[in-house]
Amino acid sequence: xxxxxxxxxxxxxxxxxxxxxxxxxxxxxxxxxxxxxxxxxxxxxxxxxx
Amino acid sequence: xxxxxxxxxxxxxxxxxxxxxxxxxxxxxxxxxxxxxxxxxxxxxxxxxxxxxxxxxxxxxxxxxxxxxxxxxxxxxxxxxxxxxxxxxxxxxxxxxxxxxxxxxxxxxxxxxxxxxxxxxxxxxxxxxxxxxxxxxxxxxxxxxxxxxxxxxxxxxxxxxxxxxxxxxxxxxxxxxxxxxxxxxxxxxxxxxxxxxxxxxxxxxxxxxxxxxxxxxxxxxxxxxxxxxxxxxxxxxxxxxxxxxxxxxxxxxxxxxxxxxxxxxxxxxxxxxxxxxxxxxxxxxxxxxxxxxxxxxxxxxxxxxxxxxxxxxxxxxxxxxxxxxxxxxxxxxxxxxxxxxxxxxxxxxxxxxxxxxxxxxxxxxxxxxxxxxxxxxxxxxxxxxxxxxxxxxxxxxxxxxxxxxxxxxxxxxxxxxxxxxxxxxxxxxxxxxxxxxxxxxxxxxxxxxxxxxxxxxxxxxxxxxxxxxxxxxxxxxxxxxxxxxxxxxxxxxxxxxxxxxxxxxxxxxxxxxxxxxxxxxxxxxxxxxxxxxxxxxxxx
Numbered sequence: 001x002x003x004x005x006x007x008x009x010x011x012x013x014x015x016x017x018x019x020x021x022x023x024x025x026x027x028x029x030x031x032x033x034x035x036x037x038x039x040x041x042x043x044x045x046x047x048x049x050x
Numbered sequence: 051x052x053x054x055x056x057x058x059x060x061x062x063x064x065x066x067x068x069x070x071x072x073x074x075x076x077x078x079x080x081x082x083x084x085x086x087x088x089x090x091x092x093x094x095x096x097x098x099x100x101x102x103x104x105x106x107x108x109x110x111x112x113x114x115x116x117x118x119x120x121x122x123x124x125x126x127x128x129x130x131x132x133x134x135x136x137x138x139x140x141x142x143x144x145x146x147x148x149x150x151x152x153x154x155x156x157x158x159x160x161x162x163x164x165x166x167x168x169x170x171x172x173x174x175x176x177x178x179x180x181x182x183x184x185x186x187x188x189x190x191x192x193x194x195x196x197x198x199x200x201x202x203x204x205x206x207x208x209x210x211x212x213x214x215x216x217x218x219x220x221x222x223x224x225x226x227x228x229x230x231x232x233x234x235x236x237x238x239x240x241x242x243x244x245x246x247x248x249x250x251x252x253x254x255x256x257x258x259x260x261x262x263x264x265x266x267x268x269x270x271x272x273x274x275x276x277x278x279x280x281x282x283x284x285x286x287x288x289x290x291x292x293x294x295x296x297x298x299x300x301x302x303x304x305x306x307x308x309x310x311x312x313x314x315x316x317x318x319x320x321x322x323x324x325x326x327x328x329x330x331x332x333x334x335x336x337x338x339x340x341x342x343x344x345x346x347x348x349x350x351x352x353x354x355x356x357x358x359x360x361x362x363x364x365x366x367x368x369x370x371x372x373x374x375x376x377x378x379x380x381x382x383x384x385x386x387x388x389x390x391x392x393x394x395x396x397x398x399x400x401x402x403x404x405x406x407x408x409x410x411x412x413x414x415x416x417x418x419x420x421x422x423x424x425x426x427x428x429x430x431x432x433x434x435x436x437x438x439x440x441x442x443x444x445x446x447x448x449x450x451x452x453x454x455x456x457x458x459x460x461x462x463x464x465x466x467x468x469x470x471x472x473x474x475x476x477x478x479x480x481x482x483x484x485x486x487x488x489x490x491x492x493x494x495x496x497x498x499x500x501x502x503x504x505x506x507x508x509x510x511x512x513x514x515x516x517x518x519x520x521x522x523x524x525x526x527x528x529x530x531x532x533x534x535x536x537x538x539x540x541x542x543x544x545x546x547x548x549x550x551x552x553x554x555x556x557x558x559x560x561x562x563x564x565x566x567x568x569x570x571x572x573x574x575x576x577x578x579x580x581x582x583x584x585x586x587x588x589x590x
Binding site for chain 1: 294344347348351352354355356359365366367369370391394395398399402404405407408476542
């Protein structure tokens with residue numbers, strides 16, 4: 001796998017990881033939503049241990 | 051430059067690790083077949099539990115300890131650029147670990163140690179199993195000594211300079227393992243070995259489970275830290291970029307060390323021997339240990355984003371497609387992250403004090419830990435092997451395509467295996483059972499998922515054998531010119547100095563001591579303060 005050499009790369013001095021923040025926020029949101037679904041949608045409806 | 055002695059030492063460790071992995075993978079396929087009941091002639095609880103125990107011990111202890119030791123030696127000499135400290139001592143560790151593995155294997159393979167890798171009493175094994183496993187752990191302590199000595203010597207020779215991140219992480223792992231393994235070592239030496247030898251008639255099951263809980267959760271981070279090391283130090287380099295933050299990496303490894311230790315009681319939520327307050331305290335700690343994982347996710351993903359944008363990726367997510375997916379390290383890093391997200395979610399459910407009741411001791415739990423360990427951790431071990439194999443052997447990998455096929459098949463197989471496993475847990479299937487063919491309406495509903503798991507197991511076994519084939523074929527190739535240097539990611543911001551707290555472990559060890567006393571002091575002391583009742587051995 002050849003990588004672009006330095007002349008081809010863009011300047012990263014002002015790099016801001018906006019894509020990373022967005023991706024991680026989506027993942028954390030998804031995990032919280034899935035947890036809430038399991039808690040309120042699956043766990044609580046099963047009721048107390050008989 | 052890695053000298054020939056270190057290369058031989060590392061390869062010896064790695065071949066034992068991967069040999070154990072290959073055998074364990076084949077056993078895994080047998081286990082999904084046996085459990086499903088598809089082949090009636092295969093049904094045998096005795097063979098099944100012997101197999102599961104061997105599979106677990108090989109994967110959780112033999113693969114990991116030998117891999118971490120071998121990779122640790124490579125990391126130490128290549129990142130510090132110093133010779134290995136006391137090679138004879140390192141070899142002593144290898145042979146002691148091998149002897150311990152051999153001793154433990156004898157009773158395991160003849161069904162005299164079918165106690166699973168957690169060996170919870172009162173299920174009892176032949177004493178040779180406990181002695182062998184203890185020797186394996188003691189041997190790993192020799193490795194810890196080597197890592198700590200080399201870390202200290204380097205700091206002494208380079209006052210004020212930051213210890214290279216790969217070595218900082220490896221030393222953190224050595225210290226973590228010394229703390230972690232103290233619990234299981236105490237259980238072995240003071241409870242299980244005397245009991246198995248007949249020197250004690252009974253065993254205090256509550257105390258044994260408490261001591262094992264000391265070990266059981268941080269051991270996951272002992273397995274995981276080499277994978278995180280690769281995410282920080284190899285993946286950005288392989289992607290063509292740099293590490294976004296050196297300091298965040300150091301902080302994450304320190305937090306993994308400190309937070310992962312006093313949290314093991316989330317495995318004991320349903321146990322009667324510990325109080326609700328201590329369980330809640332450990333439960334809160336379990337959520338805290340998610341922080342360094344989130345920090346790792348951020349730092350590594352930002353490093354990848356930087357690399358992707360350098361390669362021409364644009365837009366919010368265009369950099370993902372621009373990454374070099376055909377590089378095994380990059381591909382493994384992405385697949386490992388995907389499995390970490392899924393497995394991490396399962397872990398959050400497990401750690402939730404109330405909701406744990408829904409999944410406790412169900413098939414959900416092995417589904418979860420297979421995703422984290424066999425998924426995230428092992429796929430990074432594979433990528434590390436592909437990365438360092440040419441440097442250790444002086445020969446290029448035998449193929450560019452085969453490692454990619456192998457990594458994809460491992461990921462796909464793991465998803466096919468663990469998704470139904472989680473669902474089965476929610477449907478109420480208990481874990482640690484050898485058969486599900488009861489012909490009731492409930493268990494009939496499990497069958498499609500059991501069949502899917504066979505497919506997953508088959509794909510994974512084929513992938514594991516392909517992995518061994520690639521390594522063996524690469525090593526047998528005729529010699530080609532190859533550098534013996536291991537290259538690590540450079541940093542986005544040049545590092546000249548770091549705070550002393552992020553360059554050493556003295557203060558953190560004192561904090562760990564305080565946390566361990568607070569979280570395990572009374573829970574262990576109570577067994578000496580109140581009357582408890584021992585149990586005789588069972589099952590052997």
